[in-house]
Amino acid sequence: MMKLAGVFIALFLAISCVSCSAENEDSNTEFALAVVEDNILTTDYTALVEITRVRTSEAMQNSTAPGDQDLMAIIFTAKILQDFQGQAQEHIEYTHYVERSDGLEGLSSGVIIVSLCKDKQGAFYLPDVGYELPAEQDLIESAQEIKALLEAKQLSLRRNGDYACCPYSPRPCPES
Amino acid sequence: MNYFTSQRDLWEVGAIPKLTLQRPTFGGGTRPTQGGSYPQVCGLGEAAWGQFNLFNPFLNLDRDDDYPAVAPAKVEAAHTKNAPWMKTAIGEIGVAERKGKYRANPRILEYFKASKFWGKDDSGGKNAWCGSFAAWVMQKNGIKPVARAYRAKEWKNFGKKIDKPVYGALGIKSRKGGGHVAFIVGQSKDGNKYYMLGGNQDNRVQISEYPRKVWETFVFPIKHDASKGVLPIHTGKTAKAGSEA
Numbered sequence: 001m002m003k004l005a006g007v008f009i010a011l012f013l014a015i016s017c018v019s020c021s022a023e024n025e026d027s028n029t030e031f032a033l034a035v036v037e038d039n040i041l042t043t044d045y046t047a048l049v050e051i052t053r054v055r056t057s058e059a060m061q062n063s064t065a066p067g068d069q070d071l072m073a074i075i076f077t078a079k080i081l082q083d084f085q086g087q088a089q090e091h092i093e094y095t096h097y098v099e100r101s102d103g104l105e106g107l108s109s110g111v112i113i114v115s116l117c118k119d120k121q122g123a124f125y126l127p128d129v130g131y132e133l134p135a136e137q138d139l140i141e142s143a144q145e146i147k148a149l150l151e152a153k154q155l156s157l158r159r160n161g162d163y164a165c166c167p168y169s170p171r172p173c174p175e176s
Numbered sequence: 177m178n179y180f181t182s183q184r185d186l187w188e189v190g191a192i193p194k195l196t197l198q199r200p201t202f203g204g205g206t207r208p209t210q211g212g213s214y215p216q217v218c219g220l221g222e223a224a225w226g227q228f229n230l231f232n233p234f235l236n237l238d239r240d241d242d243y244p245a246v247a248p249a250k251v252e253a254a255h256t257k258n259a260p261w262m263k264t265a266i267g268e269i270g271v272a273e274r275k276g277k278y279r280a281n282p283r284i285l286e287y288f289k290a291s292k293f294w295g296k297d298d299s300g301g302k303n304a305w306c307g308s309f310a311a312w313v314m315q316k317n318g319i320k321p322v323a324r325a326y327r328a329k330e331w332k333n334f335g336k337k338i339d340k341p342v343y344g345a346l347g348i349k350s351r352k353g354g355g356h357v358a359f360i361v362g363q364s365k366d367g368n369k370y371y372m373l374g375g376n377q378d379n380r381v382q383i384s385e386y387p388r389k390v391w392e393t394f395v396f397p398i399k400h401d402a403s404k405g406v407l408p409i410h411t412g413k414t415a416k417a418g419s420e421a
Contacts, residue, residue: 028296029294031292031293031294032294034292035324038324065352067351067352067390068352071351071352071353074301095353096301096302096353097301097351097352097353097354098300098301098302098353099301101378101379102299102300102301102304102379103300105275105299105300106297106299106300106301106302106303107300107302108302125352125353126302126353127354128327128329128353128354128355129293129302129303129304129307129326129327129328129354130293130324130326130327132302133294134294
């Protein structure tokens with residue numbers, strides 16, 4: 001009897017864990033889905049890319065701007081698999097500025113959806129947290145829908161009024 | 177020479193990955209005292225660091241004990257009365273990232289959830305969690321965070337802007353490709369330094385010392401009266417670091 005009870009408890013816990021985990025996965029995708037449109041419409045370029053090369057740069061070491069010395073520039077080279085907004089290209093190179101103490105942990109790899117800004121010199125960079133999305137089917141389909149709406153002029157690019165924006169795009173930040 | 181100062185390939189498709197997850201070391205827990213700058217996650221690296229784990233020792237399982245402890249700052253009940261969310265924030269001091277991919281601290285994943293961020297890994301620049309920490313603290317106190325709270329700079333849209341920071345206000349600053357947000361807990365005697373309690377400050381929740389000038393904006397929850405607040409002199413010992421040492 002005790003053994004049977006033990007089996008039931010173990011089974012219950014296992015089912016709880018599975019459903020809990022599934023719920024977390026769903027909510028993660030749900031969170032990301034909520035920002036696909038915003039990311040596409042408020043940045044200079046969005047695409048599904050495959051990262052092919054990652055390297056560090058000395059750019060920040062030579063910068064004299066306050067705080068730049070504490071940042072590390074990581075340059076990603078990626079193959080464009082599908083673009084959703086912005087100029088179509090075969091490959092792209094963009095910079096991700098990270099704090100030195102972040103080091104090289106958790107760097108992106110594989111296939112991702114990335115939204116980028118252009119800097120003063122026209123080079124692409126990752127503007128902030130959350131502009132990189134996992135290449136999940138729901139998210140790709142959502143991005144494709146937004147691309148279609150843009151092409152049909154049912155949606156238009158907008159200036160981001162929430163500070164996290166592309167400062168040198170035709171739709172500059174409110175503060176710039 | 178380390179990977180921070182050298183330019184090199186980390187990996188390329190077709191090549192053997194040579195990603196080295198080396199972390200900066202400080203020689204037996206001793207911080208650099210001269211020259212250079214000090215790494216600081218989700219904020220400017222000039223920051224010094226600190227502090228305490230006395231408020232919630234059970235949450236410190238993921239603490240990095242390489243860092244020498246310093247004396248805790250006094251938390252004045254009078255201050256937390258005007259900013260009740262600070263009790264929650266203080267209680268989180270010591271929560272730290274787990275090293276390695278896919279080994280996230282479950283508490284930090286809770287922070288992510290509060291800000292509606294989809295990240296599953298608490299380490300690395302792409303999942304910087306200072307904004308998520310602020311969201312979690314506010315949410316725990318019945319205060320709605322800003323939309324996309326995982327982006328530090330979005331917090332400029334939170335509550336009301338205040339000209340003079342008071343205990344518990346959220347400070348926001350910018351950097352290339354991001355920003356930082358943290359709760360202010362005090363200032364130096366000369367007023368040139370601010371002491372900020374924030375998430376992802378050197379990969380953990382802690383109080384750090386920053387130059388006053390780096391903070392662009394301070395905001396306060398709209399339903400709370402900032403005019404009753406003050407900014408105390410920070411009395412806790414804080415280790416100096418980098419160029420400020």
